[in-house]
Amino acid sequence: MTTGTFRYLDPESITPGIPPWAKVDVDYSSYARTSRTFPVTDISDCINLHSPTSFGKDIDLTGFAVFHSPAKETEFVNDHAVRNGYYSEVESLLREKLEPTKGKIRKVVIFDHTIRKHDPNSPRQPVQSVHVDQTPSAAEARVRRHVTNSKEAEELLRGRYQLINVWRPIRHAAVDFPLAVIDWRTTEPKDLVPVHLLYPIRNPEEDDGDDRGKERLPTPESLASTEGYEVKGETYGVLPNEKHQFYYFKGMKPEEVMFIKCFDSWSEGMKPNGREGIAALTPHTAFVDPETPEGTPGRESIEVRCLVFYE
Numbered sequence: 001m002t003t004g005t006f007r008y009l010d011p012e013s014i015t016p017g018i019p020p021w022a023k024v025d026v027d028y029s030s031y032a033r034t035s036r037t038f039p040v041t042d043i044s045d046c047i048n049l050h051s052p053t054s055f056g057k058d059i060d061l062t063g064f065a066v067f068h069s070p071a072k073e074t075e076f077v078n079d080h081a082v083r084n085g086y087y088s089e090v091e092s093l094l095r096e097k098l099e100p101t102k103g104k105i106r107k108v109v110i111f112d113h114t115i116r117k118h119d120p121n122s123p124r125q126p127v128q129s130v131h132v133d134q135t136p137s138a139a140e141a142r143v144r145r146h147v148t149n150s151k152e153a154e155e156l157l158r159g160r161y162q163l164i165n166v167w168r169p170i171r172h173a174a175v176d177f178p179l180a181v182i183d184w185r186t187t188e189p190k191d192l193v194p195v196h197l198l199y200p201i202r203n204p205e206e207d208d209g210d211d212r213g214k215e216r217l218p219t220p221e222s223l224a225s226t227e228g229y230e231v232k233g234e235t236y237g238v239l240p241n242e243k244h245q246f247y248y249f250k251g252m253k254p255e256e257v258m259f260i261k262c263f264d265s266w267s268e269g270m271k272p273n274g275r276e277g278i279a280a281l282t283p284h285t286a287f288v289d290p291e292t293p294e295g296t297p298g299r300e301s302i303e304v305r306c307l308v309f310y311e
Contacts, residue, residue: 002040004180004246004287007129009193009237010034020237021196021226027125028223029195031237040180040246040287052101056247059164060102063184063261063282064247069093070255076170076302082113090166090304093257102310107156109307111146115170118177118298126177126286126299132236132262133305134281135194139163139263141233143307160310163263167303174252177286177299181260182238184279186245191283197233198226238283248287260284262305 013032014020022029043066047056059065073085091108099105116124134142140157147153167179249256260282267280286299 001042001045002248002250002289002291003037004040004248004289005035005037006180006246006285006287007033007035008240009129009195011239014193019194019196021198021231022235022237023198023229024233025123025200026223027127027129029129029237031195033129034240036240036242038244038246040248040289042250043247044249046247052097058101059098059162059259059261059282060264060278061185062181062247063279064181064284065097065259066249066252067093067097067257067259068255069257071168071257074170074254076115082115082302086302087113087304090306093166094164094259094306094308097259098308103160104311105308106159106311107307107309109146109309110304111142111307112305113302115300115302117300126179126301128177128286128288130182130238130283130285131195132192132238132281132283133165134163134262135192135234135236136263138197138234139265139307146307156309157265160264160266162261162265162308164306164308165260165262165303166257166306167260167301168257169252169254170300170302171254172297172300173254174299174301175289176292176296178248178250178252178289179258179301180246180248180285180287181258182283183245183247184261184282186241186243187238187281187283188241188243191239191241191244192236193239195235195237196231197235198229199232201228201230236281236283244283248289250289260303 010032020031043056048054057065075081087110095105144153266275267278268274268276
């Protein structure tokens with residue numbers, strides 16, 4: 001166990017009736033953060049490796065799960081290799097780990113990935129803000145956006161579908177700026193605040209619907225401006241709650257991978273026929289572990305965002 005200081009959405013910085021916003025290409029938002037300190041438990045101390053439906057192994061229980069699964073594709077600097085090599089690995093891994101307990105997967109749509117580096121020259125840094133990547137309306141919009149056949153999209157929306165981030169360290173263990181997750185069972189609906197997600201407006205000739213690899217480091221004077229941006233998504237900011245229980249995988253290695261659930265249509269409160277006891281989402285964030293040794297290499301990681309549809 002360690003401790004961490006976590007940055008939450010500050011309720012005092014929100015104006016009623018005006019949706020807060022955050023930018024995708026830089027860690028900047030219209031709202032302020034407020035900090036709280038919590039104990040953080042090492043997931044590896046809790047996992048029962050012999051049970052696929054136990055704590056830390058079942059995303060329906062807590063909203064997250066950790067597995068040992070070395071990647072075959074390790075050339076993550078090449079965006080083409082990630083899309084054409086690693087994506088297929090991620091789909092196979094989802095099917096392998098989810099189908100035995102969740103049922104047959106009908107379709108997996110991988111629509112995005114982000115590589116983050118704790119490096120001043122990187123446009124995508126570890127995010128130090130407790131958040132969830134998608135709201136229910138954003139998840140539904142993702143289905144309609146990425147399943148191009150409208151009839152098929154409507155059919156898939158009537159069944160069970162999830163939005164899952166598949167996260168792993170790359171190059172070396174994630175000792176610097178590790179990822180922390182909150183047990184879904186310790187959250188409350190009042191913790192979640194919808195936040196508009198702002199994307200840079202692309203010129204028509206370069207806008208192919210894919211923002212990957214197009215990030216640019218902002219200038220200080222452009223940080224607070226929304227000029228040149230448009231709303232193309234919605235996330236949840238998270239308010240402080242003393243009930244939150246944080247977990248991390250201490251020294252998580254590139255051979256290990258974490259599933260982070262961002263949405264589940266079967267969860268109670270997500271759909272009219274939602275089922276009690278099924279985790280809907282997992283608030284998560286990078287944090288500074290005070291036990292990190294001096295000189296530890298900056299964290300590097302990849303997260304792949306996936307829509308998972310069941311029969």
